[in-house]
Amino acid sequence: MTKPKVAFFDFTGCEGCQLQKINCEDELIDILNAYEIVNFREASSVRRDDYEIAFAEGSISNSAQEEMIKKIREKAKILVALGACASTGGLNILKNFQDIEEVRHYVYGDKAHYFDTIPVKPVDKVVKVDYYVHGCPMDKGDFIRTVKSILLGKKPALPKYSVCVECKMKENECRFDYGEVCLGPITRAGCGARCPSNAFYCFGCRGLVDNPAANAEKEVLAKNNLTPEEIVLKFRLFYGYSEVSK
Amino acid sequence: MTTKPVNMDINVHHVTRVEGHGNIVVDIKDGQLEKCYFNVVEAPRFFESFLRGRNYTESALITSRICGICSPGHQLTSLKATEKAMGIQPSEQTIILRKILADAATLQSHILHVYFLAAPDLLSVPSVIPLVATHPDVVKRALRLKKLANDICDVVGGRSVHPNRMIPGGVTMVPTVSELKELQKRLKDAVPDILATVETVKSLAGNLPDFTRETEYISLKSKKEYAIYDGDIFSSDTGATKVDNYKKMTNEKIVEHSSAKHTSANRSSFMVGALARCNNSNDMFNETAQKAAKELGFKAPCFNPFFNNVAQVIEAGLVVQRMIEDIDKLIQMGPKEEPRPKIKVKAGQGVGCTEVPRGILYHDYTYDENGTVIGANCIIPTNQNFSNIDDDMRKMVPELVDAGKSRDEITFALEVLVRAYDPCISCSVHFLKVRFK
Numbered sequence: 096m097t098k099p100k101v102a103f104f105d106f107t108g109c110e111g112c113q114l115q116k117i118n119c120e121d122e123l124i125d126i127l128n129a130y131e132i133v134n135f136r137e138a139s140s141v142r143r144d145d146y147e148i149a150f151a152e153g154s155i156s157n158s159a160q161e162e163m164i165k166k167i168r169e170k171a172k173i174l175v176a177l178g179a180c181a182s183t184g185g186l187n188i189l190k191n192f193q194d195i196e197e198v199r200h201y202v203y204g205d206k207a208h209y210f211d212t213i214p215v216k217p218v219d220k221v222v223k224v225d226y227y228v229h230g231c232p233m234d235k236g237d238f239i240r241t242v243k244s245i246l247l248g249k250k251p252a253l254p255k256y257s258v259c260v261e262c263k264m265k266e267n268e269c270r271f272d273y274g275e276v277c278l279g280p281i282t283r284a285g286c287g288a289r290c291p292s293n294a295f296y297c298f299g300c301r302g303l304v305d306n307p308a309a310n311a312e313k314e315v316l317a318k319n320n321l322t323p324e325e326i327v328l329k330f331r332l333f334y335g336y337s338e339v340s341k
Numbered sequence: 342m343t344t345k346p347v348n349m350d351i352n353v354h355h356v357t358r359v360e361g362h363g364n365i366v367v368d369i370k371d372g373q374l375e376k377c378y379f380n381v382v383e384a385p386r387f388f389e390s391f392l393r394g395r396n397y398t399e400s401a402l403i404t405s406r407i408c409g410i411c412s413p414g415h416q417l418t419s420l421k422a423t424e425k426a427m428g429i430q431p432s433e434q435t436i437i438l439r440k441i442l443a444d445a446a447t448l449q450s451h452i453l454h455v456y457f458l459a460a461p462d463l464l465s466v467p468s469v470i471p472l473v474a475t476h477p478d479v480v481k482r483a484l485r486l487k488k489l490a491n492d493i494c495d496v497v498g499g500r501s502v503h504p505n506r507m508i509p510g511g512v513t514m515v516p517t518v519s520e521l522k523e524l525q526k527r528l529k530d531a532v533p534d535i536l537a538t539v540e541t542v543k544s545l546a547g548n549l550p551d552f553t554r555e556t557e558y559i560s561l562k563s564k565k566e567y568a569i570y571d572g573d574i575f576s577s578d579t580g581a582t583k584v585d586n587y588k589k590m591t592n593e594k595i596v597e598h599s600s601a602k603h604t605s606a607n608r609s610s611f612m613v614g615a616l617a618r619c620n621n622s623n624d625m626f627n628e629t630a631q632k633a634a635k636e637l638g639f640k641a642p643c644f645n646p647f648f649n650n651v652a653q654v655i656e657a658g659l660v661v662q663r664m665i666e667d668i669d670k671l672i673q674m675g676p677k678e679e680p681r682p683k684i685k686v687k688a689g690q691g692v693g694c695t696e697v698p699r700g701i702l703y704h705d706y707t708y709d710e711n712g713t714v715i716g717a718n719c720i721i722p723t724n725q726n727f728s729n730i731d732d733d734m735r736k737m738v739p740e741l742v743d744a745g746k747s748r749d750e751i752t753f754a755l756e757v758l759v760r761a762y763d764p765c766i767s768c769s770v771h772f773l774k775v776r777f778k
Contacts, residue, residue: 107386108409109406109407109408109409109410109412110408110409110410110765111406111408111409111410111412111502111503112409113409114409114410114453114502115409115502117453117457117487118487118488118491118501118502120484120485120487120488120491121488123484124473124480124481124484127470127473128473132470135468136355138457138458138468138469138470139461139467139468139469139470140461140467140468141467141468141470156386185406186403186406187386189391190386190387190390190391192391193387193390193391195387198387198390199387212387231406231503232409232500232502232503273681289499289500289505290499290505293499293500293505293506293513293514294506294513294514295499295505295506295508295513298402328394328395332399332403
């Protein structure tokens, strides 16, 4: 069997998802044996364009990146968005809620024109994405499951329920009982309720679950003394791509 | 000396095996060095600007996302800044846990850099991937050490990339004695791997380019220990100064060729990172670090930037021994769950500073009376090294030209130089100074 040729590309992000891949220490050698990696700038000087599967990390935040992701889409049979920045725009989208011209001029003064910037987009706002690995950072287990599914020619499954479900199954104490604000009820599962299991509230890094009860969540948050403005701020952190944050 | 005027044009687009996007540009016309710099082309993210209006409890959560590679360091620096601004004093237990997290993050990052990013150059291969077949034991050893470091971050911080247990004034959860004992056992078992790493790097050290340029070295320094989590700012030129004076030690400026700001202190450039720390704090080496330094032939002050990789190995040894000792302290104290810190929110400004793997990191926040961010300024180690990289290149290129090296050889040498600094370019453009009000 010939090994599927794989490429990894990074756009605007923190590279934490790149690191998460390399952090799969137990599986890394198996992955390297199962796939042929032809392009992975952060790890290798090899750069080839004959890939079948492309993994894209980071959001699209300038026109050069827009062009590049279009080229990648043309070449790749399968395009996977890795991590929150690529899948939903992640925290980068906070930039879109600012007066970008003002900020650019404030930062770079009369050199503002030198730095090309466009509103931040998740990858699927520019090209079609086949599969998603959500999360900030993406979960290692989630990544391995996706890689295995693709190798077996199967569609990787995305949980259709919320982090709240996983959290209940772990019998964690509810963060609301501690007077904290938790987005677990409307955030897509798949992380094993990683943050609430560490006694930290869910801030929604995996994006909204399908058909989220966003209004019900807003009511719960309002009962916890959050103003509508504060609720929107909470939502914008990782749901900035969605109407609920407007 | 060359007899014929040299013309050479080098443009390395998106240097590989570094975090983020940067280009190397060299232009020699008629023997004159017209252009010679490392050009940062990462897309700006305007990070500091969107901190504005956020609550103090979110500062560390947000700034962590500037860099996944040094996210624990960003969080700890951010928490220290917030705590300074609000007058919060964390418990001794919290501080020890944070120190272990910082040391584990240092170990993880250094092992990644030495084995995965730098070693391929010394072995003339394009990446670590061919080494899986040719040097399986070495790759497995690297993975073991990396996994250990990540597992420590998981147990102490909840997660290695963007930890979730660290909050202003404390921690959300404390590891159990059995978790700590397990980690300690694995750390003790890792000592032979550290010694083997020293041997491997020693065997390759002969391949490190013989290049020196004396510069200013800046790091944290402490009288109590080898400074990673806390200390005063120390310059090899001018000595110690308080962290609050960080602006005098950085002097950020915009340069034409880079979307990341550059810095200087007492000369045109200075160096931060493992080599700067080893040069400034070698009097605080523990036995493991001393042994590694001796084996590797490290003598302070060392003016060869390529020895940054050697310094990383020395520090890897240092933190392994120190984590074993810090876990002892925790076990003796008896780890206790901490109540959520009671914080009296107030207006104020505070500077936090720690040593992250690539060097000294500053976060400076101003909060209003509701604990909302109204100003933020963060200065990243990689930015602080850019001027030093440019100065190194300007000395190195003419030396290599005079030695009759080819364009390809010079290009390769410059890439290796940039990689030796372990630059984290994603970080460097995520912080753009924005003052509101």
